[in-house]
Amino acid sequence: MSAARLITTYAPERPEAAVLVLHGGASRPGRSAVSPAQLSVRRMVPIARRIARSGRGRVAVLRLLNTHRGWDITHTPIDDVVWALAQVRERYGAVPVGLVGHSLGGRAALLAGPLPGVRSVVALNPWVYPTDRADLAGRSVLVVQGTADRVADPERARVVASAIAETTDVTFVPVEGGKHAMLRHGSTFERAAADFVLSSLLGARRPGGRVGG
Secondary structure, three states: OOOOEEEEEEOOOOOOEEEEEEOOOOOOOOOOOOOOOOHHHHOOHHHHHHHHHHOOOOEEEEEEEOOOOOOEOOEOHHHHHHHHHHHHHHHHOOOOEEEEEEOHHHHHHHHHOOOOOEEEEEEEOOOOOOOOOOOOOOOEEEEEEEOOOOOOOHHHHHHHHHHHOOOOOEEEEEEOOOOOOOOOOHHHHHHHHHHHHHHHHHOOOOOOOOOOO
């Protein structure tokens, strides 16, 4: 039976904060296990490394590999985030945690945002239902959405971001011409995620202001 795993990108001895990086990936027949070689998993490696470099030794960065692919209602990626947060507390104590996710990982980041310890949420091209809701009061929230995404509907992302904005400030950043895989304009997605999550967790001033609704 498969189980969730954490892959450490960087772990200082006494981090001031931790970031969990959450992958996407569509479901497959038979609850197929997640492999580190999957494109949806590998896609998050440069983002995790960017966060680790920009953290300048102050932040632990870990990539979460889910129990299985997709979003099964009997065991969702949120359950894996719950497990991962417990691992973070065991390793590093009660440090503030940021969630950075892509596609279904973006949905998991948004819906797991209310969990204890989470202080910052970044959703990159999140695959969401327009009815998704989460009370993220007290959290810093960023949604980065490619305008040319044909997998995760940009309008759905904007609707969910607007709903979440009823309880907290949400920064919505459209990436003109950006597609779902984040290969085009990849550095824009990486930089936005790293700058936002680190400034939120470490208390630095975030460049710019609130964008969109």
